Amino acid sequence: MVDIPFATVDELKARWPDFPAGGESYAEVHLEDASQFILDVCPSAVEVSAGTRRRVVCAVVRRAMQASAAGQVGMSQMSETAGPFSASWTASNPNGDYYLTKQELKALGGGGRPKALSIPAGDVGWCPSHRLWCSLAFGATYCSCGADLTLDEPLWEA
Structure with missing residues (x-):
């Protein structure tokens, strides 16, 4: 410190x-x-x-x-x-x-220029049916699209 x-x-x-x-x-x-x-x-x-x-x-x-x-x-x-x-x-x-x-x-080491964000394409988590914008794609520990509930298709965010 x-x-x-x-x-x-x-x-x-x-x-x-x-x-x-x-x-x-x-x-x-x-x-x-x-x-x-x-x-x-x-x-x-x-x-x-x-x-x-x-x-x-x-x-x-x-x-x-x-x-x-x-x-x-x-x-x-x-x-x-x-x-x-x-x-x-x-x-x-x-x-x-x-x-x-x-x-x-x-x-002071701050104020850098913003950098582009990339989102991994393809499978997200353990279910291949998650949407690319599902919370799991951004590092969350929960699914926001509902694919983990159906094990097939997303319930929301379709």
């Missing part, structure tokens, strides 16, 4: 030059929560290097903490008008949620 959190507050500060003053205890809680979030979303993270986990958790925490900061950080859209004085901002992460980018997910 890996140690949680994946990074310390000092390691976060080293990667974030504008770390908010007095935010150490807040960052410490975020580092623990984000580390657990990473394990929940991408269990394969335990198999990657400690440096990769450290880098990713610092990025996740930085995004979450910047969401609550004032200013233009974390804005996906901004609009200002000089007269008659209107302004509009849309935050990209208004609640400070944790999320992984595609690059981070890939670095």
Whole structure:
């Protein structure tokens, strides 16, 4: 098992030059929560290097903490008008949620491209009359087409 959190507050500060003053205890809680979030979303993270986990958790925490900061950080859209004085901002992460980018997910060993599924053709289980889409074809321990009851033809899914 890996140690949680994946990074310390000092390691976060080293990667974030504008770390908010007095935010150490807040960052410490975020580092623990984000580390657990990473394990929940991408269990394969335990198999990657400690440096990769450290880098990713610092990025996740930085995004979450910047969401609550004032200013233009974390804005996906901004609009200002000089007269008659209107302004509009849309935050990209208004609640400070944790999320992984595609690059981070890939670095943690997750987010691979989907692969094609193949279903074995022919006999399924001990009865040659099972349908190809019977639960037995997908590794179940029960028949969903009913061929095991008749020993000849499926009762359902015909």
